Amino acid sequence: MNDRSDAMPVPVLRNLRAVVFDTDGVITDSARVHAAAWKTAFDSYLAEHPPPAPEQRRPFDVRDDYLRHVDGRSRLDGAAAFLASRGLHPPPETVRAVAEAKEELFSARLREQGMDAYPGTVRLVHALRRAGIRCAAASASRHARELLDRAAVLGLFDVLVDGVEAARLGLPGKPRPDLFLDAARRLGVPAGRAAVVEDAVAGVEAGRNGGFALVVGVAREPGPEAGQRLLRHGADIVVRDLAELLA
Known part of the structure:
Protein backbone atom coordinates (compact mmCIF):
# COMPACT_ATOMS: atom_id res chain seq x y z
CA MET A 1 0.00 0.00 0.00
CA ASN A 2 1.43 3.32 -1.05
CA ASP A 3 1.36 5.93 1.74
CA ARG A 4 3.00 8.77 -0.19
CA SER A 5 0.99 11.98 -0.07
CA ASP A 6 1.84 12.61 -3.75
CA ALA A 7 0.56 9.21 -4.95
CA MET A 8 -1.45 9.39 -8.16
CA PRO A 9 -4.42 7.34 -9.38
CA VAL A 10 -3.60 4.31 -11.53
CA PRO A 11 -3.63 4.96 -15.31
CA VAL A 12 -7.12 3.50 -15.83
CA LEU A 13 -8.51 6.39 -13.77
CA ARG A 14 -6.38 9.22 -15.11
CA ASN A 15 -8.24 9.61 -18.40
CA LEU A 16 -11.55 10.11 -16.58
CA ARG A 17 -13.02 13.44 -15.57
CA ALA A 18 -15.07 12.29 -12.57
CA VAL A 19 -15.62 9.44 -10.12
CA VAL A 20 -18.92 8.77 -8.33
CA PHE A 21 -18.57 6.87 -5.06
CA ASP A 22 -21.27 4.92 -3.26
CA THR A 23 -21.24 5.74 0.46
CA ASP A 24 -22.00 2.72 2.68
CA GLY A 25 -19.17 0.21 2.51
CA VAL A 26 -17.18 2.29 0.01
CA ILE A 27 -16.51 5.63 1.72
CA THR A 28 -17.64 4.86 5.27
CA ASP A 29 -17.57 1.73 7.38
CA SER A 30 -21.33 1.96 7.82
CA ALA A 31 -22.48 -1.16 5.97
CA GLY A 114 -20.10 7.16 15.39
CA MET A 115 -18.60 6.38 11.98
CA ASP A 116 -15.21 6.14 10.29
CA ALA A 117 -14.12 6.55 6.68
CA TYR A 118 -11.93 3.92 5.05
CA PRO A 119 -8.37 5.30 4.94
CA GLY A 120 -7.75 3.84 1.47
CA THR A 121 -10.81 5.61 0.09
CA VAL A 122 -9.76 8.92 1.61
CA ARG A 123 -6.29 8.60 0.09
CA LEU A 124 -7.73 7.81 -3.34
CA VAL A 125 -10.10 10.79 -3.24
CA HIS A 126 -7.20 13.09 -2.33
CA ALA A 127 -5.20 11.66 -5.24
CA LEU A 128 -8.09 12.11 -7.66
CA ARG A 129 -8.53 15.72 -6.61
CA ARG A 130 -4.80 16.38 -7.09
CA ALA A 131 -5.16 14.95 -10.61
CA GLY A 132 -8.05 17.32 -11.37
CA ILE A 133 -10.67 14.55 -11.33
CA ARG A 134 -13.93 15.61 -9.69
CA CYS A 135 -15.55 13.41 -7.05
CA ALA A 136 -19.15 12.84 -6.01
CA ALA A 137 -20.77 10.77 -3.27
CA ALA A 138 -24.10 9.09 -3.98
CA SER A 139 -26.29 7.00 -1.73
CA ALA A 140 -29.87 5.81 -1.41
CA SER A 141 -29.51 6.39 2.35
CA ARG A 142 -31.09 9.44 3.96
CA HIS A 143 -28.19 9.34 6.45
CA ALA A 144 -25.44 9.83 3.86
CA ARG A 145 -24.76 13.50 4.65
CA GLU A 146 -24.64 12.77 8.39
CA LEU A 147 -22.36 9.76 7.82
CA LEU A 148 -19.88 11.73 5.73
CA ASP A 149 -19.96 14.63 8.15
CA ARG A 150 -19.34 12.39 11.17
CA ALA A 151 -16.45 10.74 9.33
CA ALA A 152 -15.03 14.22 8.55
CA VAL A 153 -14.92 13.63 4.78
CA LEU A 154 -17.98 15.53 3.52
CA GLY A 155 -15.80 18.40 2.28
CA LEU A 156 -13.78 16.08 0.03
CA PHE A 157 -16.67 15.66 -2.41
CA ASP A 158 -17.79 18.24 -4.94
CA VAL A 159 -21.32 16.80 -5.00
CA LEU A 160 -23.51 14.67 -2.74
CA VAL A 161 -26.75 13.06 -3.93
CA ASP A 162 -28.35 11.28 -0.97
CA GLY A 163 -31.63 9.55 -0.22
CA VAL A 164 -33.30 12.83 0.75
CA GLU A 165 -32.46 14.37 -2.61
CA ALA A 166 -33.34 11.17 -4.48
CA ALA A 167 -36.78 11.16 -2.86
CA ARG A 168 -37.30 14.85 -3.66
CA LEU A 169 -36.49 14.23 -7.32
CA GLY A 170 -38.33 10.91 -7.51
CA LEU A 171 -35.21 9.06 -8.63
CA PRO A 172 -35.76 5.28 -8.86
CA GLY A 173 -33.44 3.05 -6.85
CA LYS A 174 -30.62 0.81 -8.02
CA PRO A 175 -30.14 -1.14 -10.25
CA ARG A 176 -31.58 1.83 -12.16
CA PRO A 177 -28.70 4.26 -12.80
CA ASP A 178 -30.57 7.50 -12.09
CA LEU A 179 -28.84 8.28 -8.79
CA PHE A 180 -25.37 7.99 -10.32
CA LEU A 181 -26.38 9.80 -13.50
CA ASP A 182 -27.72 12.72 -11.47
CA ALA A 183 -24.42 12.92 -9.55
CA ALA A 184 -22.45 12.95 -12.82
CA ARG A 185 -24.77 15.59 -14.26
CA ARG A 186 -24.16 17.82 -11.24
CA LEU A 187 -20.43 17.42 -11.78
CA GLY A 188 -20.90 18.47 -15.40
CA VAL A 189 -19.42 15.22 -16.71
CA PRO A 190 -21.08 12.67 -19.05
CA ALA A 191 -21.28 9.09 -17.81
CA GLY A 192 -18.95 8.01 -20.60
CA ARG A 193 -16.15 10.06 -19.01
CA ALA A 194 -16.82 8.98 -15.41
CA ALA A 195 -16.42 5.97 -13.14
CA VAL A 196 -18.69 4.46 -10.49
CA VAL A 197 -17.31 2.78 -7.35
CA GLU A 198 -19.68 0.33 -5.66
CA ASP A 199 -19.70 -2.61 -3.25
CA ALA A 200 -23.23 -3.86 -3.97
CA VAL A 201 -24.51 -5.97 -6.84
CA ALA A 202 -27.40 -3.56 -7.45
CA GLY A 203 -24.96 -0.64 -7.51
CA VAL A 204 -22.59 -2.33 -9.94
CA GLU A 205 -25.55 -3.07 -12.21
CA ALA A 206 -26.61 0.58 -11.95
CA GLY A 207 -23.17 1.73 -13.05
CA ARG A 208 -23.22 -0.63 -16.00
CA ASN A 209 -26.82 0.32 -16.91
CA GLY A 210 -25.85 4.00 -16.84
CA GLY A 211 -23.13 3.59 -19.45
CA PHE A 212 -20.29 4.70 -17.18
CA ALA A 213 -16.80 4.36 -18.61
CA LEU A 214 -15.57 2.28 -15.66
CA VAL A 215 -17.33 0.35 -12.90
CA VAL A 216 -15.13 -0.49 -9.92
CA GLY A 217 -16.35 -3.13 -7.49
CA VAL A 218 -15.21 -3.15 -3.87
CA ALA A 219 -15.26 -6.58 -2.20
CA ARG A 220 -14.03 -6.26 1.37
CA GLU A 221 -15.15 -9.74 2.48
CA PRO A 222 -12.54 -12.52 2.63
CA GLY A 223 -12.57 -15.10 -0.15
CA PRO A 224 -13.19 -14.76 -3.89
CA GLU A 225 -16.98 -15.17 -4.00
CA ALA A 226 -17.98 -11.53 -3.40
CA GLY A 227 -15.54 -10.25 -6.02
CA GLN A 228 -16.63 -12.82 -8.57
CA ARG A 229 -20.27 -11.88 -7.99
CA LEU A 230 -19.50 -8.20 -8.66
CA LEU A 231 -17.65 -9.10 -11.86
CA ARG A 232 -20.56 -11.23 -13.05
CA HIS A 233 -22.95 -8.33 -12.55
CA GLY A 234 -20.94 -5.76 -14.46
CA ALA A 235 -17.84 -4.60 -12.58
CA ASP A 236 -14.84 -3.99 -14.82
CA ILE A 237 -12.36 -4.47 -11.98
CA VAL A 238 -12.65 -5.48 -8.32
CA VAL A 239 -10.44 -4.41 -5.42
CA ARG A 240 -10.50 -5.12 -1.69
CA ASP A 241 -9.38 -1.62 -0.77
CA LEU A 242 -9.39 1.52 -2.89
CA ALA A 243 -5.76 2.21 -2.03
CA GLU A 244 -5.05 -0.49 -4.64
CA LEU A 245 -5.99 2.13 -7.23
CA LEU A 246 -3.05 4.35 -6.28
CA ALA A 247 0.01 4.14 -8.48
Whole structure:
Protein backbone atom coordinates (compact mmCIF):
# COMPACT_ATOMS: atom_id res chain seq x y z
CA MET A 1 0.00 0.00 0.00
CA ASN A 2 1.43 3.32 -1.05
CA ASP A 3 1.36 5.93 1.74
CA ARG A 4 3.00 8.77 -0.19
CA SER A 5 0.99 11.98 -0.07
CA ASP A 6 1.84 12.61 -3.75
CA ALA A 7 0.56 9.21 -4.95
CA MET A 8 -1.45 9.39 -8.16
CA PRO A 9 -4.42 7.34 -9.38
CA VAL A 10 -3.60 4.31 -11.53
CA PRO A 11 -3.63 4.96 -15.31
CA VAL A 12 -7.12 3.50 -15.83
CA LEU A 13 -8.51 6.39 -13.77
CA ARG A 14 -6.38 9.22 -15.11
CA ASN A 15 -8.24 9.61 -18.40
CA LEU A 16 -11.55 10.11 -16.58
CA ARG A 17 -13.02 13.44 -15.57
CA ALA A 18 -15.07 12.29 -12.57
CA VAL A 19 -15.62 9.44 -10.12
CA VAL A 20 -18.92 8.77 -8.33
CA PHE A 21 -18.57 6.87 -5.06
CA ASP A 22 -21.27 4.92 -3.26
CA THR A 23 -21.24 5.74 0.46
CA ASP A 24 -22.00 2.72 2.68
CA GLY A 25 -19.17 0.21 2.51
CA VAL A 26 -17.18 2.29 0.01
CA ILE A 27 -16.51 5.63 1.72
CA THR A 28 -17.64 4.86 5.27
CA ASP A 29 -17.57 1.73 7.38
CA SER A 30 -21.33 1.96 7.82
CA ALA A 31 -22.48 -1.16 5.97
CA ARG A 32 -21.87 -3.26 9.09
CA VAL A 33 -24.14 -0.96 11.14
CA HIS A 34 -26.84 -1.06 8.46
CA ALA A 35 -26.58 -4.86 8.29
CA ALA A 36 -26.83 -5.25 12.08
CA ALA A 37 -29.91 -3.02 12.20
CA TRP A 38 -31.55 -4.95 9.35
CA LYS A 39 -30.82 -8.24 11.12
CA THR A 40 -32.60 -7.15 14.27
CA ALA A 41 -35.61 -5.85 12.33
CA PHE A 42 -35.87 -8.84 9.98
CA ASP A 43 -35.27 -11.53 12.59
CA SER A 44 -37.99 -10.03 14.78
CA TYR A 45 -40.43 -10.10 11.85
CA LEU A 46 -39.46 -13.66 10.85
CA ALA A 47 -40.01 -14.86 14.41
CA GLU A 48 -43.55 -13.48 14.36
CA HIS A 49 -44.29 -14.48 10.74
CA PRO A 50 -42.41 -17.71 9.93
CA PRO A 51 -41.85 -18.27 6.19
CA PRO A 52 -43.83 -21.11 4.58
CA ALA A 53 -40.88 -23.42 3.81
CA PRO A 54 -38.55 -24.73 6.54
CA GLU A 55 -35.43 -23.82 4.54
CA GLN A 56 -36.63 -20.20 4.39
CA ARG A 57 -36.83 -19.82 8.18
CA ARG A 58 -33.13 -19.19 8.79
CA PRO A 59 -32.16 -15.83 10.34
CA PHE A 60 -31.03 -12.89 8.26
CA ASP A 61 -27.36 -13.26 7.29
CA VAL A 62 -25.48 -9.99 7.74
CA ARG A 63 -23.11 -10.84 4.92
CA ASP A 64 -24.91 -12.85 2.24
CA ASP A 65 -28.51 -11.63 2.66
CA TYR A 66 -27.38 -8.04 3.13
CA LEU A 67 -25.32 -8.00 -0.07
CA ARG A 68 -27.86 -9.93 -2.14
CA HIS A 69 -31.08 -8.20 -1.18
CA VAL A 70 -30.54 -4.97 0.75
CA ASP A 71 -27.23 -3.26 0.05
CA GLY A 72 -27.50 -0.49 -2.54
CA ARG A 73 -31.30 -0.39 -2.55
CA SER A 74 -33.72 2.00 -0.92
CA ARG A 75 -35.04 0.89 2.47
CA LEU A 76 -38.45 -0.10 1.10
CA ASP A 77 -37.04 -1.93 -1.92
CA GLY A 78 -34.50 -3.76 0.26
CA ALA A 79 -37.08 -4.80 2.84
CA ALA A 80 -39.47 -6.07 0.16
CA ALA A 81 -36.69 -7.93 -1.70
CA PHE A 82 -35.47 -9.76 1.40
CA LEU A 83 -38.95 -10.74 2.56
CA ALA A 84 -39.80 -11.98 -0.94
CA SER A 85 -36.65 -14.13 -0.89
CA ARG A 86 -38.17 -15.89 2.13
CA GLY A 87 -41.52 -16.41 0.45
CA LEU A 88 -43.19 -13.53 2.27
CA HIS A 89 -45.18 -10.86 0.44
CA PRO A 90 -46.74 -8.64 3.10
CA PRO A 91 -48.74 -5.52 2.23
CA PRO A 92 -46.85 -2.25 1.63
CA GLU A 93 -47.68 -0.86 5.06
CA THR A 94 -46.05 -3.89 6.71
CA VAL A 95 -42.92 -3.56 4.56
CA ARG A 96 -42.78 0.10 5.55
CA ALA A 97 -43.09 -0.80 9.24
CA VAL A 98 -40.14 -3.22 9.00
CA ALA A 99 -38.08 -0.58 7.18
CA GLU A 100 -38.95 2.06 9.78
CA ALA A 101 -37.95 -0.30 12.61
CA LYS A 102 -34.58 -0.74 10.91
CA GLU A 103 -34.25 3.03 10.52
CA GLU A 104 -34.77 3.59 14.25
CA LEU A 105 -32.21 0.92 15.13
CA PHE A 106 -29.65 2.35 12.71
CA SER A 107 -30.09 5.90 13.99
CA ALA A 108 -29.60 4.76 17.59
CA ARG A 109 -26.46 2.80 16.73
CA LEU A 110 -25.07 5.68 14.70
CA ARG A 111 -25.45 7.99 17.69
CA GLU A 112 -23.76 5.44 19.96
CA GLN A 113 -20.92 4.27 17.72
CA GLY A 114 -20.10 7.16 15.39
CA MET A 115 -18.60 6.38 11.98
CA ASP A 116 -15.21 6.14 10.29
CA ALA A 117 -14.12 6.55 6.68
CA TYR A 118 -11.93 3.92 5.05
CA PRO A 119 -8.37 5.30 4.94
CA GLY A 120 -7.75 3.84 1.47
CA THR A 121 -10.81 5.61 0.09
CA VAL A 122 -9.76 8.92 1.61
CA ARG A 123 -6.29 8.60 0.09
CA LEU A 124 -7.73 7.81 -3.34
CA VAL A 125 -10.10 10.79 -3.24
CA HIS A 126 -7.20 13.09 -2.33
CA ALA A 127 -5.20 11.66 -5.24
CA LEU A 128 -8.09 12.11 -7.66
CA ARG A 129 -8.53 15.72 -6.61
CA ARG A 130 -4.80 16.38 -7.09
CA ALA A 131 -5.16 14.95 -10.61
CA GLY A 132 -8.05 17.32 -11.37
CA ILE A 133 -10.67 14.55 -11.33
CA ARG A 134 -13.93 15.61 -9.69
CA CYS A 135 -15.55 13.41 -7.05
CA ALA A 136 -19.15 12.84 -6.01
CA ALA A 137 -20.77 10.77 -3.27
CA ALA A 138 -24.10 9.09 -3.98
CA SER A 139 -26.29 7.00 -1.73
CA ALA A 140 -29.87 5.81 -1.41
CA SER A 141 -29.51 6.39 2.35
CA ARG A 142 -31.09 9.44 3.96
CA HIS A 143 -28.19 9.34 6.45
CA ALA A 144 -25.44 9.83 3.86
CA ARG A 145 -24.76 13.50 4.65
CA GLU A 146 -24.64 12.77 8.39
CA LEU A 147 -22.36 9.76 7.82
CA LEU A 148 -19.88 11.73 5.73
CA ASP A 149 -19.96 14.63 8.15
CA ARG A 150 -19.34 12.39 11.17
CA ALA A 151 -16.45 10.74 9.33
CA ALA A 152 -15.03 14.22 8.55
CA VAL A 153 -14.92 13.63 4.78
CA LEU A 154 -17.98 15.53 3.52
CA GLY A 155 -15.80 18.40 2.28
CA LEU A 156 -13.78 16.08 0.03
CA PHE A 157 -16.67 15.66 -2.41
CA ASP A 158 -17.79 18.24 -4.94
CA VAL A 159 -21.32 16.80 -5.00
CA LEU A 160 -23.51 14.67 -2.74
CA VAL A 161 -26.75 13.06 -3.93
CA ASP A 162 -28.35 11.28 -0.97
CA GLY A 163 -31.63 9.55 -0.22
CA VAL A 164 -33.30 12.83 0.75
CA GLU A 165 -32.46 14.37 -2.61
CA ALA A 166 -33.34 11.17 -4.48
CA ALA A 167 -36.78 11.16 -2.86
CA ARG A 168 -37.30 14.85 -3.66
CA LEU A 169 -36.49 14.23 -7.32
CA GLY A 170 -38.33 10.91 -7.51
CA LEU A 171 -35.21 9.06 -8.63
CA PRO A 172 -35.76 5.28 -8.86
CA GLY A 173 -33.44 3.05 -6.85
CA LYS A 174 -30.62 0.81 -8.02
CA PRO A 175 -30.14 -1.14 -10.25
CA ARG A 176 -31.58 1.83 -12.16
CA PRO A 177 -28.70 4.26 -12.80
CA ASP A 178 -30.57 7.50 -12.09
CA LEU A 179 -28.84 8.28 -8.79
CA PHE A 180 -25.37 7.99 -10.32
CA LEU A 181 -26.38 9.80 -13.50
CA ASP A 182 -27.72 12.72 -11.47
CA ALA A 183 -24.42 12.92 -9.55
CA ALA A 184 -22.45 12.95 -12.82
CA ARG A 185 -24.77 15.59 -14.26
CA ARG A 186 -24.16 17.82 -11.24
CA LEU A 187 -20.43 17.42 -11.78
CA GLY A 188 -20.90 18.47 -15.40
CA VAL A 189 -19.42 15.22 -16.71
CA PRO A 190 -21.08 12.67 -19.05
CA ALA A 191 -21.28 9.09 -17.81
CA GLY A 192 -18.95 8.01 -20.60
CA ARG A 193 -16.15 10.06 -19.01
CA ALA A 194 -16.82 8.98 -15.41
CA ALA A 195 -16.42 5.97 -13.14
CA VAL A 196 -18.69 4.46 -10.49
CA VAL A 197 -17.31 2.78 -7.35
CA GLU A 198 -19.68 0.33 -5.66
CA ASP A 199 -19.70 -2.61 -3.25
CA ALA A 200 -23.23 -3.86 -3.97
CA VAL A 201 -24.51 -5.97 -6.84
CA ALA A 202 -27.40 -3.56 -7.45
CA GLY A 203 -24.96 -0.64 -7.51
CA VAL A 204 -22.59 -2.33 -9.94
CA GLU A 205 -25.55 -3.07 -12.21
CA ALA A 206 -26.61 0.58 -11.95
CA GLY A 207 -23.17 1.73 -13.05
CA ARG A 208 -23.22 -0.63 -16.00
CA ASN A 209 -26.82 0.32 -16.91
CA GLY A 210 -25.85 4.00 -16.84
CA GLY A 211 -23.13 3.59 -19.45
CA PHE A 212 -20.29 4.70 -17.18
CA ALA A 213 -16.80 4.36 -18.61
CA LEU A 214 -15.57 2.28 -15.66
CA VAL A 215 -17.33 0.35 -12.90
CA VAL A 216 -15.13 -0.49 -9.92
CA GLY A 217 -16.35 -3.13 -7.49
CA VAL A 218 -15.21 -3.15 -3.87
CA ALA A 219 -15.26 -6.58 -2.20
CA ARG A 220 -14.03 -6.26 1.37
CA GLU A 221 -15.15 -9.74 2.48
CA PRO A 222 -12.54 -12.52 2.63
CA GLY A 223 -12.57 -15.10 -0.15
CA PRO A 224 -13.19 -14.76 -3.89
CA GLU A 225 -16.98 -15.17 -4.00
CA ALA A 226 -17.98 -11.53 -3.40
CA GLY A 227 -15.54 -10.25 -6.02
CA GLN A 228 -16.63 -12.82 -8.57
CA ARG A 229 -20.27 -11.88 -7.99
CA LEU A 230 -19.50 -8.20 -8.66
CA LEU A 231 -17.65 -9.10 -11.86
CA ARG A 232 -20.56 -11.23 -13.05
CA HIS A 233 -22.95 -8.33 -12.55
CA GLY A 234 -20.94 -5.76 -14.46
CA ALA A 235 -17.84 -4.60 -12.58
CA ASP A 236 -14.84 -3.99 -14.82
CA ILE A 237 -12.36 -4.47 -11.98
CA VAL A 238 -12.65 -5.48 -8.32
CA VAL A 239 -10.44 -4.41 -5.42
CA ARG A 240 -10.50 -5.12 -1.69
CA ASP A 241 -9.38 -1.62 -0.77
CA LEU A 242 -9.39 1.52 -2.89
CA ALA A 243 -5.76 2.21 -2.03
CA GLU A 244 -5.05 -0.49 -4.64
CA LEU A 245 -5.99 2.13 -7.23
CA LEU A 246 -3.05 4.35 -6.28
CA ALA A 247 0.01 4.14 -8.48
